[in-house]
Amino acid sequence: MKNPMLTRYVALSIALLSITFGCKTNDANTGDFAYLGGEIVNPKNKNVILYNTEGKVVDSFKLDSNNRFIHKFTNLQSGLYSITHGGEYQMVLLEPNDSIMFRLNTYDFDESLVFTGNGAKKNNYLIRTYLSNEQEEKKLIKYAKIEPEAFNLFIEERRKIQLDNFHDFLAQNDESDFFKSIIEANINYNAYANKEIYPFAYFGNNKLIHIKDLPEDFYAYRETVDYNANHLRHFYSYNRFMFSHIDNMAAHSHYEKHTFHNKFDRHAMDFNKSKLDLIDSLISDETIKNNLLKYKTRDYVSHNHTETDANEMLDYYLAKSTNDSDKKGMKELVSSLKLLRQGNPLPDLxxxxxxxxxxxxxxxxxxxxxxxxxxxxxxxxxxxxxxxxxxxxxxxxxxxxxxxxxxxxxxxxxxxxxxxxxxxxxxxxxxxxxxxxxxxxxxxxxxxxxxxxxxxxxxxxxxxxxxxxxxxxxxxxxxxxxxxxxx
The missing domain is CATH 3.40.30.10 (Glutaredoxin)
Structure with a gap:
């Protein structure tokens, strides 16, 4: 007996591919565009919003009577795009000549998402790596209890297995260098982030001074880090690594100046200024640099500091950021925080x-x-x-x-x-x-x-x-x- 839902899914796939190839024959430059279509089961509303590699809205679509949509990209830039519906968010890797259809059920958004068409295999692989990383991230607290040497070995062996599996996939599928770089970055930077986070979980604030006693090869990968990977600037595993890496480097710097065994204070002024100094010295890409400066400054001023401390950090940030919009927003944040100090009435809204x-x-x-x-x-x-x-x-x-x-x-x-x-x-x-x-x-x-x-x-x-x-x-x-x- 045929599955009616599967039949509709296959029919939509065929329809999408027919439209795609039919349109392509009429275009002089077939390498500059691609197609993305989808069907949403149990939709939350009739809207699907598409974002480009810059994080800006490409278009907003209305689902048709069958809860489907299709979009043609012209002058397509290879990269990670994203689709949102009903509060859910998912990335999709698009390159010229792709013709991809996805189907998802909002009751199980991430796990139900499946791609078909030209470019589907790479996206299904990307989804699997996301879900795997998500599961492993939940286990980090448990892993972080083991000794440094054992933790380092565990992370490296897991990374090698993931890379070997990916290379096996590439042996059977001809994919672009861009796709290869995205998956390898996802595997590598996720592993590197775990290592950067590890000492904070293992030693805790009371014994973080021992961060300097980790094995010599624990951070050997740092020599290969690309601090200016602009194509990864919206990539979760890359940003997760960069955020934790800056914290870790600043902690090392802190204990070069403080050798005593006092409890580590994440909200100390000199520690947080050190983060901004590192960002400013290590990163030349303005988008990546400005984002890190913004978020690290925001983390500090949002804590319950005195107005004097908040203003001091604000001035330190303003001297380094080159994004006028970010600087305006940070000034407004510090101004708003003045009304939110302990003992003040909650603003009524x-x-x-x-x-x-x-x-x-x-x-x-x-x-x-x-x-x-x-x-x-x-x-x-x-x-x-x-x-x-x-x-x-x-x-x-x-x-x-x-x-x-x-x-x-x-x-x-x-x-x-x-x-x-x-x-x-x-x-x-x-x-x-x-x-x-x-x-x-x-x-x-x-x-x-x-x-x-x-x-x-x-x-x-x-x-x-x-x-x-x-x-x-x-x-x-x-x-x-x-x-x-x-x-």
């Missing part, structure tokens, strides 16, 4: 509950409360944050936890996610004006949370519910064991 009713944020707070945020664009983050809050609620029955969605959409996607995962709706909200709210509350990353008391006085403007010390921090805050940071 309008929120909308699950039933569509509008409230002032202060009106829904009547006890010590943790306000946490999530984006529809990050399934892992919104699932994990809600599961973590469920765990925290059992430990802190006298504390409220308010969930606020950050996206600018019509609310249907937001509600669909809440319903699909059976999240309790009572404390679920979205901002009436998300852009304004994110600026005022300085929510630049979704793992940020704000703790207030029953009078909406800020107890802490920037905590992370996933940190291992968060339960202790929250307990101290609600028991009024906090200090108001001096101005």
């Amino acid at each position: 309008d929120v909308i509950n699950f039933d569509g009713e509008e409230h002032e944020l202060s009106a829904v707070i009547d006890k010590p409360t943790v306000i946490y945020f999530w984006s529809s664009n990050s399934k892992m983050q919104y699932r994990n944050s809600h599961y973590k809050v469920k765990e925290l609620k059992s430990k802190f029955p006298k504390v409220d936890f308010i969930s606020i969605n950050l996206n600018r959409n019509d609310g249907e996607t937001w509600k669909a996610i809440i319903s699909d995962y059976n999240f309790p709706t009572e404390k679920e909200f979205k901002f009436k004006n998300p852009k304004k709210a994110r600026r005022i509350l300085a929510v630049n990353y979704s793992n940020k949370a704000i703790v207030v008391n029953e009078n909406t006085t800020i107890l802490h403007p920037n905590v992370n519910i996933f940190k291992t010390d968060f339960p202790e921090t929250l307990s101290n805050l609600v028991q009024k064991k906090h200090l108001i940071v001096s101005q």
